[in-house]
Amino acid sequence: MSTTTRTAEEEWLRFREAREAALAESHGWLTLTSFQWLADAPSGVELVPGLWSETDGTARVTARAAHALTDLTNGRSIDGTVTATLDDEESLSWVASDGPDGRRIVVELARRAGRYVIRTRDAEAPTLTGFTGVPAFEYRPDLVVEGRFEPYDEPVDERIGTAHPEVPGTHRSVGDVVFRLPGEDGDFRLRASQENTGTLAITFHDATNGVSTAPWRKVTVRRPRRDGTVILDFNRTVNYPSAFTPFGTCPAPVDGNVIGAAVEAGEKMPRP
Known part of the structure; x- marks a missing residue:
């Protein structure tokens, strides 16, 4: 294992610790x-x-x-x-x-x-x-991939479903994130929203859903570089609250935000 990979994994472990501490808050x-x-x-x-x-x-x-x-x-x-x-x-x-x-x-x-x-x-x-942590895949350095962000001229609001059947949602797409996964032919193109910090959020389905992971998950991408390149670290893919509780109203992926491959990184389906 290279020094760079070891450092990246150590940072990921700190990310996991902070994530689980946040989930364990007294009224979280x-x-x-x-x-x-x-x-x-x-x-x-x-x-x-x-x-x-x-x-x-x-x-x-x-x-x-x-x-x-x-x-x-x-x-x-x-x-x-x-x-x-x-x-x-x-x-x-x-x-x-x-x-x-x-x-x-x-x-x-x-x-x-x-x-x-x-x-x-x-x-x-x-x-x-009874919380003892969220199961997660082992760190995968090959699932830290470079992509590009293609912004829209104007944000696009799209109606989406949520984890609660009586609560409709809206996804404000600001552009597409285009990337390729190792071992896969062709690019994947997913629509992204933008958070207050300028980071991009991508809610997606993949082939692990319902097998080892929740029905959908989210990965956050740092603000794009000047040339539009972004780094997607799928090791930091997380569950929405609705994966842990039936009382969530979390947004589902916008139509088409599907990765036609198994993203075996990030959080798995929570324990009962």
Whole structure:
């Protein structure tokens, strides 16, 4: 093993450590325990007390002091009605409940497809307390490949599915990433979105899906160089939260983002 390869693998191991530490956060993705649309009329919901609803674009929760709910936007106990208003695709850690400190369960408010939904995040969820890491393929230096980015004149918004059948999604494609994998004839061309940092994100299917990996995965690519070249490190391919929990609303790949080969790198299907 060359010094360069050894250094790259060491960096990848540090990446894996940081990734698993982020997943193990006390109210992270592994703690989701419900997905519940809010009704028009004040109604009870599962796992937390109070009456919850949405009216005229505003979410509401009504509770008594005895319910021991905390408004996380100001840290105060709820005794009456509190409201919140979000734009579509926004989320808010809104209310906390239960546990010795009253914050074992965090209620996340989100707005999806014009509707309000709450998701409970329980710091004692079995998916978190039983978490021992994400299975991953061994490091593959040959699956760090050079490609090129071909930007569009203007971003293109495309409708996509998500991990939740009632939640449609939109993918904003900013260009194509073109690359070749070792042992494969011809190029692959995948549409990419752009993150706030300028990096490119590629959500894709490949031949390992449903065999050793989740139904789809994502790889992030650093900002393109001046000449448009990019480096795709498939060892850093990760699962979406929906691979760990049925309560995710993660975006599926845009039509055509399929690698017709087995990308045996990055994260595998999570353990049950």
